[in-house]
Amino acid sequence: MIDNRQEAGAIYHAPFMDLLYRAHTVHRAHFEPSTIQCSKLLSIKTGGCPEDCSYCSQSARYDSELSASKMMEVQRVLDEARKAKAAGATRYCMGAAWRSPKERDMPAVLAMVRGVKAMGLETCMTLGMLSDDQATKLQEAGLDYYNHNIDTSERYYSEVITSRTFADRLNTLDRVRAAGINVCSGGIVGMGETADDRIDMLRTLASLEEPPESVPINMLMPMKGTPMADMAPLDPIEMVRTIATARILMPRAYVRLSAGRSEMSDELQAMCFFAGANSIFVGDTLLTADNPGEDKDALLFNKLNLRAETAPVCPKPAQEQTREQAQEQAA
Numbered sequence: 001m002i003d004n005r006q007e008a009g010a011i012y013h014a015p016f017m018d019l020l021y022r023a024h025t026v027h028r029a030h031f032e033p034s035t036i037q038c039s040k041l042l043s044i045k046t047g048g049c050p051e052d053c054s055y056c057s058q059s060a061r062y063d064s065e066l067s068a069s070k071m072m073e074v075q076r077v078l079d080e081a082r083k084a085k086a087a088g089a090t091r092y093c094m095g096a097a098w099r100s101p102k103e104r105d106m107p108a109v110l111a112m113v114r115g116v117k118a119m120g121l122e123t124c125m126t127l128g129m130l131s132d133d134q135a136t137k138l139q140e141a142g143l144d145y146y147n148h149n150i151d152t153s154e155r156y157y158s159e160v161i162t163s164r165t166f167a168d169r170l171n172t173l174d175r176v177r178a179a180g181i182n183v184c185s186g187g188i189v190g191m192g193e194t195a196d197d198r199i200d201m202l203r204t205l206a207s208l209e210e211p212p213e214s215v216p217i218n219m220l221m222p223m224k225g226t227p228m229a230d231m232a233p234l235d236p237i238e239m240v241r242t243i244a245t246a247r248i249l250m251p252r253a254y255v256r257l258s259a260g261r262s263e264m265s266d267e268l269q270a271m272c273f274f275a276g277a278n279s280i281f282v283g284d285t286l287l288t289a290d291n292p293g294e295d296k297d298a299l300l301f302n303k304l305n306l307r308a309e310t311a312p313v314c315p316k317p318a319q320e321q322t323r324e325q326a327q328e329q330a331a
Contacts, residue, residue, distance in 0.1 A: 005196070008203045012195060012245045016237065020275055023244035026251045027276040036301070037091065037254055037279040037309040039124070040084035044112065045071040045096035051128075052163045053151075055191060057223035058097040065225060071096065074108050078115040088308050089282055091122035093147065099164070100129040110141040117142035124184060124214075129164065129172045135179035145214055146176040147184040153200035156193045173208065183212040186256070189242050190220035190234030198242050206249035214279070215246050215253045219260025236264070240271045247276025254279040270304055 011019065027033055048068030049058045057066050081092045094112060101109060109127065116123045125138060126147035138146065150169045151157065157166040176183055187201045205212055219239055222229050239260075246255050256279035257272050264272075282297055301307065 005199065005203065008199050008206075008245065008249065009196070011248050012199050012241055016241075019241060019244050020271070023247045023275045026248050027278070030251050031278050033278075034306050035278065035309050036273070036306050037256075038089050038282045038297075039091040039093050039122075039256070039279060040081075040087070040089040040283050041093040041095060041281050042072075042077065042080050042084075043097070044077055044094045044109075045069065045098065047097055049097035050099050050163065051161065053161050054227040055160065055188060055220055055223065057226055059226070062227070063225045068097075071105060071108060074111045074115065077112045078119075081116045081119060081121060084283070085119055085121055087282065089121065090309055090311060091124055091145070092116045092119075093124035093126065093145075093281075095126040095147070096128070098128045100131075101127045101134060106134065106137060110137060113138060113141040113143050117144075126184075129168060130175050132175055132178070135175045135181065139179040139181050143181050145182045145184045147214075147216070148172045148176065149186050149188070149216065149218075150201060150204060151187045152191060152193050153197035154204065155200065156191075156197040160191055170204075170208075173212075177208075177210060182214065183208075183210070184214035184216065185212045186214075186216035186218065186246075186258070188218040188220055188259070189239060190231065190260075191228060192231060195238065195241075198238070199245065202242070202246050202249050205246075211250045212253055214256060215250055216256040216258040216279075217242055217246060217277070218258040219263070221259055221263065233263075236268045239264075239268070240275050243272045243277050244275035256280060266300055266303065269300065273304065273306065 014022070046069045047058045047066045048060050049056070051059055052061050053059055060068065077094065084092055109125065113123050113125065122144045123142060124145035124147055125143055148169060150166065152160055154166045173183055173185055185205060189198055205215060219234060220228060220231055222231050243255060243257070255277045257269065257277040258281060261269060261280065280297070
């Protein structure tokens with residue numbers, strides 16, 4: 001565990017080749033380096049979100065020309081999940097543009113979780129903030145992962161979002177963990193933050209009582225109509241440094257190379273995989289943003305001699321692991 005900013009900063013700012021070597025060594029100690037976990041993300045309710053996240057075209061506060069939609073019907077979601085499984089996805093992620101789910105929406109959401117789980121796919125939801133009761137119901141329905149990104153450092157957070165606090169984010173992660181659901185939480189780079197902000201974001205995640213089992217790292221894709229529409233691109237080397245630092249700080253987590261891959265060269269993606277990224281989203285879109293698509297990913301995997309993970313290997317929540325370990329020790 002890295003206890004302070006200086007240690008984490010020394011990792012992030014290490015000579016680049018040394019950083020890559022260390023991150024890849026850590027990665028090989030915990031994962032098969034040529035295997036990539038493939039997830040599919042579906043927007044089950046698009047647009048009309050009351051939040052003011054400066055990067056997001058789904059916010060109702062910005063003129064992004066994105067029309068709000070109603071929540072998808074359960075059967076349509078399940079039909080899309082079957083297609084995702086047939087295309088090789090082992091995890092199915094469903095996202096809704098909400099501040100938090102309303103109670104009237106929970107029965108349909110729970111039916112989606114149960115239906116996708118019955119297909120043999122890992123299940124993931126991102127619905128905004130949760131109450132304790134909602135988290136418990138999702139766990140009982142079979143939800144494997146809950147995604148709730150912290151987005152950036154606590155220092156920079158208010159420059160990006162003012163409609164909910166950094167503490168709100170952490171409180172939701174606590175509720176998810178307490179309910180026995182695996183945590184999926186990461187952030188976005190390239191929003192005008194400093195390297196120290198990227199380091200602090202990763203330190204916050206790694207310093208949770210139990211670090212996330214899944215850590216998505218997104219590269220900002222400037223969206224028309226949002227306050228970040230004209231943001232300059234992030235230096236690609238900084239993206240690789242972020243991935244490598246995430247791998248070193250959270251060695252057992254799936255580190256997902258998420259939004260922004262459509263703007264990355266094959267070479268940059270290859271460096272990210274070498275640095276410890278071992279999960280991607282497949283398909284043509286990520287909620288409202290472009291994604292490379294299955295054909296391009298197949299070509300990339302073939303070029304790099306990578307293969308898709310063929311079966312879900314969802315880790316048990318940390319509290320369940322602890323309980324089993326205690327029983328083994330008692331025996």
